[in-house]
Amino acid sequence: xxxxxxxxxxxxFYKDWGKGQPVLFSHGWPLSGDAWDAQMQFLGSNGYRVxxxxxxxxxxxxxxxxxxxxxxxxxxxxALIETLDLKDLVLVGHSTxxxxxxxxxxxxxxxxxxxxxxxxxVPPLMLKTEANPGGLPIEVFDGIRQGTYAxxxxxxxxxxxxxxxxxxxGAKISEGVRESFWLQGMMxxxxxxLDCIREFSEVDYTPDLEKFDKPTxxxxxxxxxIVPIDAAARKSxxxxxxxxxxxxxxxxxxxxxxxxxxxNADLLEFIRS
Numbered sequence: 001x002x003x004x005x006x007x008x009x010x011x012x013f014y015k016d017w018g019k020g021q022p023v024l025f026s027h028g029w030p031l032s033g034d035a036w037d038a039q040m041q042f043l044g045s046n047g048y049r050v051x052x053x054x055x056x057x058x059x060x061x062x063x064x065x066x067x068x069x070x071x072x073x074x075x076x077x078x079a080l081i082e083t084l085d086l087k088d089l090v091l092v093g094h095s096t097x098x099x100x101x102x103x104x105x106x107x108x109x110x111x112x113x114x115x116x117x118x119x120x121x122v123p124p125l126m127l128k129t130e131a132n133p134g135g136l137p138i139e140v141f142d143g144i145r146q147g148t149y150a151x152x153x154x155x156x157x158x159x160x161x162x163x164x165x166x167x168x169x170g171a172k173i174s175e176g177v178r179e180s181f182w183l184q185g186m187m188x189x190x191x192x193x194l195d196c197i198r199e200f201s202e203v204d205y206t207p208d209l210e211k212f213d214k215p216t217x218x219x220x221x222x223x224x225x226i227v228p229i230d231a232a233a234r235k236s237x238x239x240x241x242x243x244x245x246x247x248x249x250x251x252x253x254x255x256x257x258x259x260x261x262x263x264n265a266d267l268l269e270f271i272r273s
Contacts, residue, residue: 016051
């Protein structure tokens with residue numbers, strides 16, 4: 001397995017497949033880089049170099065006590081990009097991973113970046129505040145913290161139902177997908193996963209989005225029960241000048257899995273455009 005060393009010594013796992021223009025994927029909470037397997041297989045087979053890392057305290061990366069915050073996540077991503085000397089790079093982020101690549105651009109610039117894709121992503125801000133009335137109340141995130149702390153294993157299993165829209169009429173439930181979600185989640189460390197809840201819910205990424213200066217595609221399901229579209233994709237679309245917004249009607253939070261063929265086609269079209 002391949003690892004890079006972060007600036008605080010933490011070991012960050014990554015996969016690096018294929019040849020061509022690089023496409024780097026950043027995963028959602030509490031998953032790992034494996035959440036992108038279908039996209040990596042597809043784009044790798046279409047002539048692209050595909051890279052996915054496991055965020056610290058997720059997947060196969062070190063389970064760190066300190067540094068489980070967005071500044072460090074962005075620095076870890078920076079270390080990966082610099083170590084692999086990635087240029088003309090396409091950044092693709094889902095959910096928390098969307099926050100991670102957004103903060104990377106805000107913190108380290110876009111000189112190595114060609115295009116940006118946000119999928120079901122948390123920016124600009126998930127938390128409901130006076131200035132962000134469309135967000136979710138803090139009690140929602142406190143509930144996630146309590147569920148993760150009290151019985152992480154069962155909480156992750158239960159979370160798969162709204163995550164993939166399996167509670168909607170006519171949904172075709174895959175127990176394999178649910179088990180994969182659970183397995184990826186349980187590979188991570190509880191301390192880092194608890195710390196990460198604040199990072200995807202309470203961090204305001206508006207200043208980072210305002211620095212976007214590359215073509216940007218925003219994809220979001222209008223039935224996303226984890227990251228509601230109005231306070232996320234539609235607001236990000238307003239902030240990022242010239243961005244493209246694609247709304248998947250009835251789409252859930254788990255688009256990379258539930259609608260992988262449509263998503264893969266949209267990714268390929270955008271990267272080639």
